[in-house]
Amino acid sequence: MTAASQPMRLFYSAPSPFAAKARMAAALCGIALETVATDTTQEPADLLAANPLGKIPALVLATGETVYDSRVICDYLDRLSGHRLVPQDMDGWLAAKKLEAVADGVTDALILTVYEVRYRPEDKRHQPWVDKQTRKAERGLALLASMVPTLAPTPGIGHLALAGLIGWMDVRFPGRIAADHPALAAWLETFKAENPALAEALPKAA
Ligand SMILES: N[C@@H](CCC(=O)N[C@@H](CS)C(=O)NCC(=O)O)C(=O)O
Incomplete structure (x- = not known):
């Protein structure tokens, strides 16, 4: 699998409203995500490496670049999808x-x-x-x-x-x-x- 074809990884938890927003955004944009269940109370090292704020959602691109918070993630997915999430008028x-x-x-x-x-x-x-x-x-x-x-x-x-x-x-x-x-x-x-x-x-x- 090439880096470009690897799915993006999203740190999330099942109850998180902001992670739900990001996951729904990816679904609406037709973009597959690998989801990583994360307990922020434990401050796991892989989450902190992705987002120094220790919050979810945090997205890791195939290139290793990281994107957070939910608004930035959704804006990123919106741009990738040719604006499926945000009207342009x-x-x-x-x-x-x-x-x-x-x-x-x-x-x-x-x-x-x-x-x-x-x-x-x-x-x-x-x-x-x-x-x-x-x-x-x-x-x-x-x-x-x-x-x-x-x-x-x-x-x-x-x-x-x-x-x-x-x-x-x-x-x-x-x-x-x-x-x-x-x-x-x-x-x-x-x-x-x-x-x-x-x-x-x-x-x-x-
Ligand atoms: N403005 C952020 C808020 C994210 C947020 O508050 N996430 C919560 C879970 S829903 C969290 O990670 N809390 C752990 C913490 O604040 O340390 C966003 O839109 O992504």
């Missing part, structure tokens, strides 16, 4: 990138609340800070729910970020989306039914 580009930014921002805020519990001893947790992250997430989720009727019918990068977020919330906060934002829960069900190949990469419990 100004209105389409703006709508897709804004959807991605809000969904990623909500994911970032909620991940911080998960890490507060996972990594901090109980007596060191700071509830006002958790509440602030939760308010960011709530404002973002309300905006995302209001955007659902306006979403383009063909999935693009924004849809993948949103699906990663809602799929991950179903794993980490079971029942919360269905109770608080039924429009988003319904949107994910439609997304899964219409895109079974992408749905395979949605976040799953470890």
